[in-house]
Amino acid sequence: MSKRESSKYKIDRRLGENIWGRPKSPVNRREYGPGQHGQRRKGKLSDFGVQLRAKQKLKGYYGDISEKQFRKTYDEAQRRKGDTPDLLIGLLESRLDAAVYRAKFVPTIFAARQFVNHGHVKVNGKRVNIPSYRCKPGDVIEVREKSKQMALVIEATQLAERDVPDYIEADHNKMVATFSRVPSLGDVPYPVQMEPNLVVEFYSR
CATH class of the missing domain: 3.10.290.10 (RNA-binding S4 domain)
Known part of the structure; x- marks a missing residue:
């Protein structure tokens, strides 16, 4: 069983989004990241950075999924016939x-x-x-x-x-x-925009 070392609230802060839509999320008060350098102005993310962030956001949303488990789910979605981003969401929601x-x-x-x-x-x-x-x-x-x-x-x-x-x-x-x-992306009530297409790009590099 994977162990989450950082608290769930730090995931919100690090990503700068209230990914579960919780009223208590610290992002509602402080939109900058955690730590002493959190308020520094953010630079523009590279394509890799954007894809990595999309992967971290989707993986983080499902709680304690390890990287190994998440990659395995992606690999299964890719093997199946159909739209890989939709299939990935369907497998996670299942x-x-x-x-x-x-x-x-x-x-x-x-x-x-x-x-x-x-x-x-x-x-x-x-x-x-x-x-x-x-x-x-x-x-x-x-x-x-x-x-x-x-x-x-x-x-x-x-x-x-x-x-x-x-x-x-x-x-x-x-x-x-x-x-x-089994739902597709449009059926899932995410409080923030999820971009599984970028996750597919991240793993397809």
């Missing part, structure tokens, strides 16, 4: 931790990874504790009975800052969600 986050069972993508890891989630009636588990259309994801009253879960369902997208059918009374289809 992860179990992403589906749990989208269903609003937990407040953050980081909490989703931990929630799955700790065995609070069942897929089609069986407990699954692998965050990268690939959901298929029609899969039923549910919070285990013992976990439904956790403060984290109750808090998440009441969050007004984001809605459940239409490719997830969620019932918060029963804490059950169905992964109805």
Whole structure:
């Protein structure tokens, strides 16, 4: 399991964008980067820099994905027939931790990874504790009975800052969600612009 050394708020600050759309993000107050040199005027990024930044932003959005895991997901998207940027997004959104986050069972993508890891989630009636588990259309994801009253879960369902997208059918009374289809880029409610085409360019160099 990969370990994130920098806090999730530093990801926002480093990128200069509130990538999860959270009201508490420090970017809402300070748009410059962290550290003593954060306020220096930024130079113009090279093409490589723009592509790297797009990759860091997309990878960072999904929480604790390691570079190895992310590259593996890209390689799979490239092997499949179709539009690689769209396929990459579809594969990332098919992860179990992403589906749990989208269903609003937990407040953050980081909490989703931990929630799955700790065995609070069942897929089609069986407990699954692998965050990268690939959901298929029609899969039923549910919070285990013992976990439904956790403060984290109750808090998440009441969050007004984001809605459940239409490719997830969620019932918060029963804490059950169905992964109805694999989304494309236009279906995913990112709070900031994601550019998977630049990620493809980055790895295609």
